Amino acid sequence: MSEQTKYLLSENQMPRVWYNIQADLPKPAPAVLHPGTLQPVGPDDLAPLFPMELIMQEVSTEREIEIPEPVRDVFRLWRPAPLYRAHRLEKALGTPARIYYKYEGTSPAGSHKPNTAIPQAFYNKAAGVKRLVTETGAGQWGTSLAFAGSLFGLQVEVFQVRVSYDQKPYRRAMMETYGARCVASPSVETAFGRSVLEKNPNHPGSLGIAISEAVELAVQREDTKYALGSVLNHVLLHQTIIGQEAMEQMKMANDWPDVVIGCAGGGSNFAGIAFPFIGHGLRGGQKTRALAVEPAACPSLTRGVYAYDFGDTAGMTPLTKMHTLGSQFTPPGFHAGGLRYHGMASLVSHCKELGLVEAVAYNQVECFEAGVLFARNEGIVPAPESNHAVKGAIEEALRCKREGKAETILFGLSGHGHFDMASYQKYFAGELTDESYNEADLALSLEGLPKVPESV
Numbered sequence: 491m492s493e494q495t496k497y498l499l500s501e502n503q504m505p506r507v508w509y510n511i512q513a514d515l516p517k518p519a520p521a522v523l524h525p526g527t528l529q530p531v532g533p534d535d536l537a538p539l540f541p542m543e544l545i546m547q548e549v550s551t552e553r554e555i556e557i558p559e560p561v562r563d564v565f566r567l568w569r570p571a572p573l574y575r576a577h578r579l580e581k582a583l584g585t586p587a588r589i590y591y592k593y594e595g596t597s598p599a600g601s602h603k604p605n606t607a608i609p610q611a612f613y614n615k616a617a618g619v620k621r622l623v624t625e626t627g628a629g630q631w632g633t634s635l636a637f638a639g640s641l642f643g644l645q646v647e648v649f650q651v652r653v654s655y656d657q658k659p660y661r662r663a664m665m666e667t668y669g670a671r672c673v674a675s676p677s678v679e680t681a682f683g684r685s686v687l688e689k690n691p692n693h694p695g696s697l698g699i700a701i702s703e704a705v706e707l708a709v710q711r712e713d714t715k716y717a718l719g720s721v722l723n724h725v726l727l728h729q730t731i732i733g734q735e736a737m738e739q740m741k742m743a744n745d746w747p748d749v750v751i752g753c754a755g756g757g758s759n760f761a762g763i764a765f766p767f768i769g770h771g772l773r774g775g776q777k778t779r780a781l782a783v784e785p786a787a788c789p790s791l792t793r794g795v796y797a798y799d800f801g802d803t804a805g806m807t808p809l810t811k812m813h814t815l816g817s818q819f820t821p822p823g824f825h826a827g828g829l830r831y832h833g834m835a836s837l838v839s840h841c842k843e844l845g846l847v848e849a850v851a852y853n854q855v856e857c858f859e860a861g862v863l864f865a866r867n868e869g870i871v872p873a874p875e876s877n878h879a880v881k882g883a884i885e886e887a888l889r890c891k892r893e894g895k896a897e898t899i900l901f902g903l904s905g906h907g908h909f910d911m912a913s914y915q916k917y918f919a920g921e922l923t924d925e926s927y928n929e930a931d932l933a934l935s936l937e938g939l940p941k942v943p944e945s946v
């Protein structure tokens with residue numbers, strides 16, 4: 491094979507800044523509101539939860555924000571991350587399309603999440619914080635924050651969603667290896683956790699509940715802050731290192747994507763790879779379609795409503811306008827735990843409203859099928875979440891085949907599936923089914939959305 495397969499950047503080509511899409515949007519995203527007053531929240535409202543540097547990034551409209559040198563120094567452990575051309579997958583599909591993927595599974599945690607865990611730990615440490623509390627779904631975020639905490643000398647406590655805690659014992663072992671403490675959520679350690687367990691002692695948990703538990707603990711102690719692994723503007727900002735590297739690598743390949751694809755749970759890896767390309771188009775450069783792929787069992791972008799909602803189940807967070815299934819929605823226990831969130835990042839939702847982002851939903855069995863085809867041609871076994879991006883890319887490649895178009899497809903392979911082999915086992919045993927949510931539960935959850943007047 492004469493054409494190149496792997497595109498690597500040198501360490502000194504690692505981006506020095508994060509890209510903030512808020513500088514280029516034709517219309518600013520709707521304000522975040524205080525749930526009591528319905529007035530826009532100010533930096534001080536968020537201060538009990540986050541250090542000021544992160545709050546300033548949350549509201550910044552500067553196009554470029556410098557990546558601190560100690561953060562870049564840790565990133566050198568695995569960044570710049572490789573970009574591959576999927577020659578064998580193209581051949582297997584018989585498509586005229588060129589398929590590239592940016593692989594984030596080379597990080598110590600095995601996914602893109604350390605891209606934000608490291609700077610979050612850095613800014614908290616710099617602000618004198620001693621302890622970070624967080625939630626985790628599949629365990630990827632908890633692992634990443636545990637890793638970051640160990641490097642920066644911060645104590646880390648993780649509320650892991652009960653179903654994942656039971657399904658993925660190795661994730662917990664990994665968090666403990668990094669010195670973190672991991673608790674199944676709902677737990678008896680918080681008032682909110684106890685209230686949930688009182689109603690249903692066998693509650694499978696949800697990200698919304700785990701967030702409430704973590705926030706409840708964080709606001710109780712001066713030396714403790716909260717960290718979120720997705721959804722927030724500063725998290726999406728940190729992930730843009732993915733797309734910026736990919737832009738350099740596409741230049742090396744002398745090519746440019748017609749479409750960029752990512753799986754979307756809270757929206758951070760999707761935004762990370764897509765926002766730099768969207769921004770390039772907004773500033774007059776070549777336009778790239780951006781396609782978010784979500785699970786059919788938790789379809790916030792494709793089935794949710796665009797409305798103000800809480801980020802957690804107890805209603806402790808500020809209100810953000812986003813595509814949401816309602817904060818009372820408990821998604822079924824399918825295997826892409828990282829995609830089981832009721833809402834979507836406000837910036838991704840806003841971009842969808844502006845027509846800058848498209849979305850599609852697929853069921854889990856067809857996504858595993860896509861992931862297995864990918865593994866057998868490209869060698870990497872994707873995380874169940876990433877399988878959604880693989881499925882999206884394969885469908886685009888098959889469309890190119892039908893239409894006889896030699897388009898360029900770029901997708902984000904957000905992580906490897908080495909801790910998810912139990913779900914692959916189930917897939918091969920024919921025991922994996924397409925879980926669907928209860929329509930009545932969804933309707934009820936949407937009815938419970940907070941009432942915010944149109945005028946705000």
Ligand SMILES: *Cc1c(COP(=O)(O)O)cnc(C)c1O
Pocket residue numbers: 601602603628630631719720721753754755756757758759760828829873875876904905906
């Ligand atoms: C957490 C996770 C996701 C989903 O989170 P986003 O914020 O939507 O990126 C996707 N893939 C992997 C591997 C994850 O760990």
